[in-house]
Amino acid sequence: MPCTEAEIRDLSGIARELRLTIVDVMAWSGGSHIGGSLSIVDILTILYFKYLNVKTDDPAWDSRDRFILSKGHAAAGFIPVLAKKGYFPEEELKSFNHFGSPFAMHPDSNKVRGCDASTGSLGHGLSMALGMGLGARYQKKTFKTVCLMGDGECCEGSIWEAAMALAHFKLGSVITIVDRNRLMIDGATEEIMNLEPFADKWRSFGFEVIEVDGHDFSALAGALDRGWAAADKPVLILANTVKGKGVDFMENNVKWHYASGDSDLCEKAKASIIKGGV
Numbered sequence: 001m002p003c004t005e006a007e008i009r010d011l012s013g014i015a016r017e018l019r020l021t022i023v024d025v026m027a028w029s030g031g032s033h034i035g036g037s038l039s040i041v042d043i044l045t046i047l048y049f050k051y052l053n054v055k056t057d058d059p060a061w062d063s064r065d066r067f068i069l070s071k072g073h074a075a076a077g078f079i080p081v082l083a084k085k086g087y088f089p090e091e092e093l094k095s096f097n098h099f100g101s102p103f104a105m106h107p108d109s110n111k112v113r114g115c116d117a118s119t120g121s122l123g124h125g126l127s128m129a130l131g132m133g134l135g136a137r138y139q140k141k142t143f144k145t146v147c148l149m150g151d152g153e154c155c156e157g158s159i160w161e162a163a164m165a166l167a168h169f170k171l172g173s174v175i176t177i178v179d180r181n182r183l184m185i186d187g188a189t190e191e192i193m194n195l196e197p198f199a200d201k202w203r204s205f206g207f208e209v210i211e212v213d214g215h216d217f218s219a220l221a222g223a224l225d226r227g228w229a230a231a232d233k234p235v236l237i238l239a240n241t242v243k244g245k246g247v248d249f250m251e252n253n254v255k256w257h258y259a260s261g262d263s264d265l266c267e268k269a270k271a272s273i274i275k276g277g278v
Helices: 005-029 034-039 041-051 072-085 090-095 125-138 157-168 198-204 217-229 263-276
Strands: 066-069 145-150 174-180 208-213 235-240
Touching (some): 005 072, 005 090, 034 041, 066 072, 066 125, 157 174
Parallel strands (some): 145 174, 174 235, 208 235
16 A cells, blocks of 8 residues: 555654664675665665565464565665564674674575575576465465565576566566666676666566656555556566665765775765765
8 A cells, every 4th residue: 555654754764774774784794785785775664664464473474475685695785674673683783794693795594584585696586486476376375475686687597587487477476676776796787788678678578567766665665566466467666776875975886886884984874874864
């Protein structure tokens, strides 16, 4: 259902707190994939605090909705969301990427409470979502599976094999989201491997494509409502985002795909988030 003004205020506040935590995680861990973590914060916030039907006290609940972070290198953005949701104490984030910690640069479903899939090898997430969607069908379950991908990983052929199968099997239970920030580790996506006409490619594979501002909660809610209502046709939400969103000197700068920072830099980044109100 559409976001109310009160919900948007609450979600915006959660997203702001998460961005501040992501900066802290970069410092605690000695470095992280911060740019792409910041670009997905609003998507993750609305999923976990409005849409996904999960139980933090029972992470393996059989009827829960599933979430797959296909762009697993953005674990520094995803794992703080799980902590904020209540799967484990936020204090534990201070161990991120330390020896013996359950939290690494890529999420491990065997170690991270609330994580449905181990990811990091780009291009694999959508195939896992396909399997979960088929499993739901054969077990007569009604849960949704949401797969969040990076636009850079859409260079991988396995993405398009999964897309073809999702349309063939009419898996409306699987919602695909692309974090379209237009930057990957080596530079601009369109310079490394041109994706356009990106939306039309998904349409030609049999998807309903919804293009939105990936930082607009109202627009995201409208797209997710359509995804949740889908029956026999897969939905692709093309979320236009800004890499490094919220930190003015990181935004749209490929330098911040992966980075580390001392206390001064982190305080500067957090001041930008607070000042910008995002």
